[in-house]
Amino acid sequence: VDVLLKAGGDTPIMRTKKWAVERTRTIQGLVDFIKKFLKLMASEQLFIYVNQSFAPSPDQEVGTLYECFGSDGKLVLHYCKTQAWG
């Protein structure tokens, strides 16, 4: 599944935005991946949104999201980080 990741808010933009992701990868898996890629601190939290209006459950599979919300052969997801805690 082709996924296009867009940064929301003050979140850093990823240099590589387009990724091929396995259908069974979960949102939580994607969150962990982006956090590592952006070298976020453990205390920063990242949320992923579809349609910029809904945060899918962490165990939602990317394949399912693509089927429901994909267009032009890709799924667009926005990610947003919150400020470091503490």
Add this chain to the structure above:
Amino acid sequence: SCSMAGEEDFFLEEKRFRQFCEEFVKHSQQIGDGWEWRTSKDFGDGYLSKTHFQVRNRHIPPDLKEKNNDNTEEMLFAHVEEPSDDSQAAGVCSTEEVVRYEYHVLYSSSYQVPVLYFRACFLDGRPLTLDEIWGSVHASYQARLQEGPWDTITQQEHPILGQPFFVLHPCRTNEFISAVLRGSQEHHRNINYITLWLSTVGPVVGLNLPLSYAKLAPEQSTAAAV
């Protein structure tokens, strides 16, 4: 600091809160998700409410499982002697229990955001502690509890019902909602604030919104027709 205002804050007016809730309930009714709008006679306010029942598996202590069957009597006897306040040991045979979860969404006029109140109890009325509620929340959601955009979970009196509920403190709600909406100027008028907010904070307290809510944005275009 909680009172830091961003460049653009998307505060939720109470009227809009009601409108979003109305849309939300309509969709919930379509898919049978159980949300309803409740009003109170004494207060002008209304709020969203959902009650659902969940069966939880209780762990059988491993040593009870592995004990030699020849010693059945001994095992039963040993069980009876366990302290009565050890909730894990109550009822050797039952491995499941039913928990009643209640979620309420109220409007906070001081923070101008929605606030999530929740509580859970067993069928015999015994309320669950916060730890017991977390026990049934997925591990990745537990991480969010520590790191998410909320201050604390406290126990407070429900403003309308007057009973103790756990509350997800609304202090940082506006901050993260604004961050999400900031990038979508034209689009954000069609976004249901409640859906956006509840889908983000809900999983931490065991509340998941089905994917179909994501299609909640109204169909009508804001572009002028030629």
